[in-house]
Amino acid sequence: xxxxxxxxxxxxxxxxxxxxxxxxxxxxxxxxxxxxxxxxxxxxxxxxxxxxxxxxxxxxxxxxxxxxxxxxxxxxxxxxxxxxxxxxxxxxxxxxxxxxxxxxxxxxxxxxxxxxxxxxxxxxxxxxxxxxxxxxxxxxxxxxxxxxxxxxxxxxxxxxxxxxxxxxxxxxxxxxxxxxxxxxxxxxxxxxxxxxxxxxxxxxxxxxxxxxxxxxxxxx
Amino acid sequence: xxxxxxxxxxxxxxxxxxxxxxxxxxxxxxxxxxxxxxxxxxxxxxxxxxxxxxxxxxxxxxxxxxxxxxxxxxxxxxxxxxxxxxxxxxxxxxxxxxxxxxxxxxxxxxxxxxxxxxxxxxxxxxxxxxxxxxxxxxxxxxxxxxxxxxxxxxxxxxxxxxxxxxxxxxxxxxxxxxxxxxxxxxxxxxxxxxxxxxxxxxxxxxxxxxxxxxxxxxxxxxxxxxxxxxxxxxxxxxxxxxxxxxxxxxxxxxxxxxxxxxxxxxxxxxxxxxxxxxx
Numbered sequence: 001x002x003x004x005x006x007x008x009x010x011x012x013x014x015x016x017x018x019x020x021x022x023x024x025x026x027x028x029x030x031x032x033x034x035x036x037x038x039x040x041x042x043x044x045x046x047x048x049x050x051x052x053x054x055x056x057x058x059x060x061x062x063x064x065x066x067x068x069x070x071x072x073x074x075x076x077x078x079x080x081x082x083x084x085x086x087x088x089x090x091x092x093x094x095x096x097x098x099x100x101x102x103x104x105x106x107x108x109x110x111x112x113x114x115x116x117x118x119x120x121x122x123x124x125x126x127x128x129x130x131x132x133x134x135x136x137x138x139x140x141x142x143x144x145x146x147x148x149x150x151x152x153x154x155x156x157x158x159x160x161x162x163x164x165x166x167x168x169x170x171x172x173x174x175x176x177x178x179x180x181x182x183x184x185x186x187x188x189x190x191x192x193x194x195x196x197x198x199x200x201x202x203x204x205x206x207x208x209x210x211x212x213x214x215x216x217x218x219x220x
Numbered sequence: 221x222x223x224x225x226x227x228x229x230x231x232x233x234x235x236x237x238x239x240x241x242x243x244x245x246x247x248x249x250x251x252x253x254x255x256x257x258x259x260x261x262x263x264x265x266x267x268x269x270x271x272x273x274x275x276x277x278x279x280x281x282x283x284x285x286x287x288x289x290x291x292x293x294x295x296x297x298x299x300x301x302x303x304x305x306x307x308x309x310x311x312x313x314x315x316x317x318x319x320x321x322x323x324x325x326x327x328x329x330x331x332x333x334x335x336x337x338x339x340x341x342x343x344x345x346x347x348x349x350x351x352x353x354x355x356x357x358x359x360x361x362x363x364x365x366x367x368x369x370x371x372x373x374x375x376x377x378x379x380x381x382x383x384x385x386x387x388x389x390x391x392x393x394x395x396x397x398x399x400x401x402x403x404x405x406x407x408x409x410x411x412x413x414x415x416x417x418x419x420x421x422x423x424x425x426x427x428x429x430x431x432x433x434x435x436x437x438x439x440x441x442x443x444x445x446x447x448x449x450x451x452x453x454x455x456x457x458x459x460x461x462x463x464x465x466x467x468x469x470x471x472x473x474x475x476x477x478x479x480x481x482x483x484x485x486x487x488x489x490x491x492x493x494x495x496x497x498x499x
Contacts, residue, residue: 003341005498025343033341039334043263055255056342058248084266100338 003033003110016107029057032101036112038093040100042086046077049085050099057104071099074136075129091122095129102133109133111143115150127154148185152176158185160192167192249348256352257359264363275367278315282308282368282375295436298468306468308372308379309461310434313454315368316361316393317428320400322421323357324408331497332414340498347491350405354487357401358394365393369465378466385464392464395479396457402486409493434458453482 004024013020015027040049050068059067072081075095085093094114101109114130115123131154134141145151151158152172159169168175168188176183179191264271282304289295290303297306330336339349372379380386404421411417429435431445432454438446449455456478463470 003337005337005340025345028341028343031341033338035334035337037334039338041259041335043266044259045262045266048259048262052255052259053342055251055258056339056344058251058343097338 003031004028029104030107032104032106032109034094034097034101034109034111034114036116038090038097038117040085040088040093040096042084045082045084046088046092046096046099047072047081049096050081050103053100054103059103067103067105071103074102074133075099089122090118091125094118094122094126098126098129098133102137105137107139109139109141111141113144113146115145115147130154148189152185160189162193245345248343248345249351252344252348252352253355256349256356260356260359264360271363271367274315274319274364275371277318278311278364278368279371281311281314282371286311286375295440298437301466301468302377304372304375305377305379305466306462307435308368308377309465310432310458312365312368312372312393312465313396313432313458313461314429314434315364316397316457317400317454318425319361319364320357320397321404321425321428322418323353323360323401324404324406324417324421325414327353327405327497328408328412328414328417337498340494346494347487350402350491350494351398351487353405354398354401354483355394358397361393361397362390365389380465380467389461389464392457392460392476392479395476395483396453398483399453399479399486402483402490405490406486406493409490409496412496428452428454431455432458453478 004020004027007021016030018026018030020027040046041052044052047068050071051064054064054068069078072078075098077092077095077099080088080092085096088096098109111130115126118126127150130141133139143155156171157169158172158175160167160175172185175188176185179188286304286307289307293303295303295306297303327336330339340346344352369379404417407420408417411420431448432452433449434454438449438455441449456475459470460472460475460479462468463472463475
């Protein structure tokens, strides 16, 4: 719904003041989206995949090449950029997807379980890139994850969702403090979701964690 | 349902997104068409296997079917041209039809791989995405059609050398492919799976081909088949190609009008069905 693929049945979503249901084009220009599936076009090269998104976001021709190279470099993909993506590893495809999302200089980056299916090395590598990017560009990053330790480590604010509803929203430290000095975010999650993995939870993919950095600065 | 980044000042979003006007819409449509055709050409550059394998079937039609029927003079052709010359534009249209009728498979593949959702999150209206893909199918068809033109020339068929007529041929091929690829993408939006689309595609390709004037003049058909041929856009495509390439008298204006109308209708229907794929 946030990325304007679905219309909300109830309530409204506003992205930097633009309503996602009534102004989808405006919202789309402000966001970069990386879906859960590894989804780059294997029959194009890495550079072509990024250029495709630069074109689809109407990056002016004069700046296109520079921005494409910049996005590739930011994700450490300059060297393999000329290779077909079907030869990439999972972690590389994920970084390529981040580069695709970045080429538009979005104010909000939406990541749907960015590390699902990656091995531990690729996972920490992807996180390094996301963190560095956030520090440099100052964009808001909103992501969902099933891994509480990732939420704890990388997020400023976390929302725990259960049965499609937000159960609690706060910084990881504050959430943990609710349960005592040594609590982990896993325990907090169990606390808010009733502890058992009932059928409802298993069905819905409910453990979403949200981070929204309050200080959203526009990218230059 | 919560609003994202509640602390962000809404006022700064003013310069984002152009105001929707007809001029911006058309410029954007053109830009998306260029982009998606560019993607198609890049893909062709990286992998030309399909280009060669798809050239085999038209070659068989021309060499085996065409040469045989050319000898037995079973089919009376207009202006007394050879049957092979009569057949060549039909086979050209057929090979463009084969490219585009299965084009919807690509969109299902993109759906399954999550690429479609990503494309739909870019500032690209659905109709622009479909139009872009339809013309990308046209680009692929032109490359295929060029192979048939070369092959026909090798077999001694005297096709036109007029560059303007060849350009018009390309336009007709693109229009026809735009319609058939939209038909394919519409079926993709209804069938929602690659296997079903393959099945339906196989089931309709040959009826489309045989109920057209690609192999024989409509005058030779029984009345009921003539009626079907009249509503088959492939007939109009073949008619236009025949007029342009081998110079038999045709109603080019009507042919092009039908093809444009069919392509526009195809874009509208498949754009409307596209959200079914994105769910």
